[in-house]
Every structure is written in structure tokens, then in C-alpha cells.
Amino acid sequence: MNLLQAFKMAFKSIAMKKTRSFLTMLGIIIGVASVVIMVSVMQGQAKKNMEYFEKMGDNKITLRAYSWSDSGEDTSQQIFDYCLTLGDLVLGVTPDAEVNEKVKVVYGAKTLSVNDWDYDGGIMMGGAVSVSTDWEKMLHIKLGSDQYGVCGNYTLAGGREMSYLEVDKAIPVCVLGSGAKEQLFGFTDPLGETITLNGDPFLVVGWYNSMEIKYWPEMDNIIVIPHTFNRTMNRNSSINSYIVKAKDGPSTIEATTKLDAFLKGIFPKDADGNFINGEYNVGSDNSYAENAEKANLMQSLVTGAIAGISLLVGGIGIMNIMLVTVTERTREIGIRKAIGAERASIIAQFLIEAAVICSIGGLIGIGIGYVGTMIAGKLMSDVFEGMILMPEPFIAVGAFLFSVVLGVIFGMYPAIKASGLQPVEALRAD
Amino acid sequence: MLIDIRDLYKIYNEGKESEVRALDGVSLQIEKGEFVAIVGQSGSGKSTMMNVLGCLDIPTYGEYHLDGTDIGSLSDKQLARIRNREIGFIFQGYNLIQELDALENVTLPLIYRGVSVFDREDMAMEALAKVGMDGRAHHRPSEMSGGQQQRVAIARAIATSPPIIMADEPTGALDSKTGKHVLEILRELYRGGTTILLITHDDGIAATARRVVRLSDGKIISDKEQEVDWE
Secondary structure (H helix, E strand, O other): OOHHHHHHHHHHHHHHOHHHHHHHHHHHHHHHHHHHHHHHHHHHHHHHHHHHHHHHOOOEEEEEEEEOOOOOHHHHHHHHHHHHHOHHHEEEEEEOEEOOOOEEEEEOOEEEEEOOOEOHHHOOEOOOOOOOOOHHHOOEEEEEOOOHHHHHOOOEEEEOOOOHHHHHOOOOEEEEOHHHHHHHHOOOOOOOOEEEEOOEEEEEEEEEOOOOOOOOHHHOOEEEEEHHHHHHHOOOOOOOEEEEEEOOHHHHHHHHHHHHHHHHHHOOEOOOOOEOOEEEEEEEHHHHHHHHHHHHHHHHHHHHHHHHHHHHHHHHHHHHHHHHOHHHHHHHHHHHHHOOOOHHHHHHHHHHHHHHHHHHHHHHHHHHHHHHHHHHHHHHHHHOOOOOOOOOHHHHHHHHHHHHHHHHHHHHHHHHHHHOOOHHHHHHOO | OOEEEEEEEEEEOOOOOOOEEEEEEEEEEEOOOOEEEEEOOOOOOHHHHHHHHOOOOOOOEEEEEEOOEEHHHOOHHHHHHHHHHOEEEEOOOOOOOOOOOHHHHHHHHHHHHOOOHHHHHHHHHHHHHHOOOHHHOOOOHHHOOHHHHHHHHHHHHHOOOOOEEEEEOOOOOOOHHHHHHHHHHHHHHHHOOOEEEEEEOOHHHHOOOOEEEEEEOOEEEEEEEOOOOOO
8 A cells, every 4th residue: 555545545534534533633623723822912012022122222231320528510520521531442421311300391382391300199290291191202312422322222313413512512413312303393393493492492303203102191291401410400410320332242241340349439439348438230121132042041941831732631631532443443443454454554544544543633733823813912002002913933833843743643543552462453443 | 276274363361360262272274265254252262263364463373374474574664564465354244434535445455565556447337336335435434335345345355356355244233134235245256266254253244154163262163165046
């Protein structure tokens, strides 16, 4: 008997025993579909979490320093200068500070207020905006350097960054985030226009593209002005935070280590390990991203476990139906042996039969899994905006292969067992 | 000598209290072209005899030569070949595969034999025609009467033109009229030169055969040639 015959016989047998074939497939279908859906949903969520870090950009070192002994201005300047000496390791440095005082932002007839403290209803709303109490529209006045865009992972939509000289000499210029630009200028070109902050005119020299992060609209609702305005805009507070954008992963580690050593020199500790004149900390977003990745990995493992269990349940379903039909099949095998079938022919037929049933079941399972994932994605995107779910092909392929292997193992069980019997013993089964 | 068995034993649960000697030292020689009935009460060992002779079962002890070949020395694969080419089986319960139609059932041994796809359908139809079932080639067993199913089973047994036909109570499940028809087919095969082994408990049916071997408690108690009126 040749392979083609074995295939024909297998298909014949599947077509003839529709109920059994369907029940067998059902286990596989459910197993594969549930794995595809579950893993896809989990991965979609993980991707969502990672999106924030991706948009923020890698290799970002955040640095905070608080001097207790003086106003802090000198220390801040030292840090800023030191960062500039790191040369190749660093792509950009900027203070990461924000104006915390009340600011009136005016353009033409439009007036927006920043940090207009509102105690209404006993709830304090920081950074509220007068045109809307919508948190999605709150404006933030950032005190940055000429490298603010590089450090924040922003790209220019128009115009230019502030220049070093403008920052150094405290020239009143500003760069707008896409959200701030839209609120003040709508769709008109803001370049060359002047806005006033508490009555002082600031020339708009550029504006950024949107970061397009759904849950962090505040990243776009910014007005960046030279950090040298800190004294006037923020009263007497000093700048304590900086963002240092490193070249790559290794540079991030090296720069972090160097900054740590440098800051240790400025902020020494006493014998008990306590800071004497101020405190600092240095860290990179990479470590946050790593933690998030770890959390996601953990979640993936949990998903994998659940998925594995559902596949196992599907597998047990397959095993059961195969075992239930073992008697019927044993007799059939006896008949086939009596009329001259070799053991190998019988095993080949059953192998192909199981493989075909499981493959069809697996394919249907993948189909349902994809559709189910789309539906789940649609339902979830109502809750988590912008969440798009798409099954990973390798998950689908993995679940498919697993179920086929499982089905073949259990599907072949009656064949291997019964084909080893004497024909008369197999015939006796009923 | 076509079939030659010497001192054949088939013992179940040997050495235990429940030991059963289905065949208890049987020796039998059958020439090509004989029509032999093996007769005995239920439990006499006649079915075990057919299973062993048909290579469906292996004896506990003893020698079995089929057309000069020592069956005891053959591999599983070689036994399958013998069942396929040398012997055609007819069972009391027909043993047709329910999911296949008559033609497909009859084609099955031809497939296992490796007959080409072009020839085997013709051969199967020819076998069905010999038993008068060619008009029902595409009926499934569940759509046929017992007599029709048995005729399909006979067609399956003769499809490969084996030199030996072994029939275990072929008329047992049939009414006397269809039973007679089945016996008539066997006689026809015998006239064509096929060796026939007919296993039955019914002396009336055994009367069809030229030679009657009587079994009791796993032993041969008589072995007689007889005249038959149909020749």
C-alpha cells in the first residue's frame, strides 16, 4: 500500500465518521483558539505598557540633586557643566524643570492659565487650565536647554530648537509641544508669532510633532522656554532635575556611573552613610524599562501557563475521544489485518488520519483565535483607547504544532496498540 | 500437501487452574483442491482451528506448514502477506467495515496487495458479480440484508483469487434459503479448484463437504470422506 492510498483511506475514514472527527477537532479548536486569544490579549497589553518607554526614548538618564547649604543655583550649574564634559557619551543635556507658579499664557484674544490653583469642591487641581478643567488639556511650562527635543525624544514639526545663546542669555523664545500649539494656534502656523507669559513676550521659534501617547497627553501640552528664566518665572526655587540623553545602552551605563561619581564628590556622606550638604540620585529610564519588561515577561509566563493548561485540556479531550473509540477501531484493525494489512499500513493510515483531523482542527482554531482576538481587541479598545490586538504568528504556529503533535500521539494510540495484537484478538473486540 | 499441521496445541492460561486446551494435539493434512468441513459443538476448538490455520492466531505448540512454508518462522509482515494472498476469510458476522460501501470493502484486500488503481476496481466488480452483488456495489453494509452482506464478504474473500477459502459458520446468521445460496457459491469455488475449509456446528451443512473432520474438546475424533450428491 502506498502513501497516497494511506491518505485516501484516512480522508475516507474522517469523512465517514463525522461526529467522532468533529468531537476530536473540537478539543483542538478550543485549545488553539483560547491560546491564540489569551496570548494575544496579554501581549497587546504588554505592548501598550512598553509603548510609553519606547516613545520616551531609550538611554535617558534622570538626575536629581538637592543642595541644602545654599540656594542650589551653583550646584545646578556645576552639574550642567559636568554633563557637557561627558562629550561623546552624551547626545544632549537639559534641565527637566517646570514652572510651578501661576502663569497667564496669552495669544491674541486667547488666554490660558497655567497652575491656577483651584480649591473648588475641596479638591486641589494642580496645573488646571481656565478654558477647560479637562486634564488632557493642562499646559506645562518647561524650563529646558537647546537640547530639550533630543532629550525628550521630540521631533520638530516646524521651525527650530532654541539656540545655545538664546538659552544662555535668557532670550525670550519658546518651542511649543503639539498640544499647546493646537490650543493656542489651532491649525495656523505659530512660527514668528509672539505669546505672552505673565505679560512678557516670547517668540515662537519652533514646535514639536505629537508624541502620540494616548495616556500621556501632558507630554504634548508643553511650552519650552530657556531654563535661564527659572529665577524670574519660578521665584526662588532652583533647578534640581536634569535629563541626560546618552548615545546608546553602554554609554548610558558609563555616563550614569560617571555622574554618580561626580555627584558623590559634591554631596559626600558622613561615616554613618548620611548626606551632609544635600542629596542626589541618578538613574536611567533603561532600568525602568527593564523593570517593565520583567513585569511583562512575568505576565507572559503566566499567560503561557494558562495557555498550556487550556491546550492540555484540549489534549485530554482528544485523548478521551480517541480512547472511547478504541474498541470500534480495534475491530476495524482486526478486519484490516485479517485481509492482509501490514502493521505499518495500519499505523500509517491512523497517523495520517490523526494528523489530518488535528491539522484541520488546528487551522479552524487559529481562525477562531484571530477572529476572537479582533473582537477582544475591539471590546478592549473601548476601554483602553488605541489598543490594537493582533495575534503573533509564532503563537498561532506554536499552538498549532503542539495540538497536532498531541493529537497524533493520542490518535495513534489505538493503532499502535491494536496493530500489535493477533488479528483474532483484535476481531474479538466488540 | 497444502496444509500440514502436526501436534498442534492452543492452550489458554497454561499451568493455571483455569487452563483451557482449545486445541489439544491436533494433526491434520489437507491436499490442494479439497472441500473439508470441520465440525464440532460450540467449544470444541473448531474456530480456534480456523484462526490458527488462517494465520489469525498463533499456536502454543506444534508445527504448521502451509504449502511447504513453516508458518512458525514467519514475521508479522510475512504473515500479513499470506493472509492477503493465500487465504480468503468468510466470517459468521461478515466483518465488513461499516463506513465503506460494498465495492470499497471488496477493494480493500486488493489495495493491501498493491494492485494498481486501474485494475483493482475491475477485479472487485468481477468478484461482486460472481456472488451476484454487482448491482449493489455502492451500498453500505447497513443498507443490505444479512445474506447480501455475507455475499459481499465472500466477494472480498475471493477478490485476490486466493487458493484457500476459510469460512467460519458462513450461514450461521442467515435463513436457510440464503444459507443455501452461500453454500452454492462455495461449491462453485470448489469446482474452480479452490481449497475450501468450512467450519460449522451443523451436520446438515457439513454434508456439503467431501471430507468431514470432527472435533471434540480440542481433539480430532473422526476424519471421513463422504459422497455428496451435488457433484
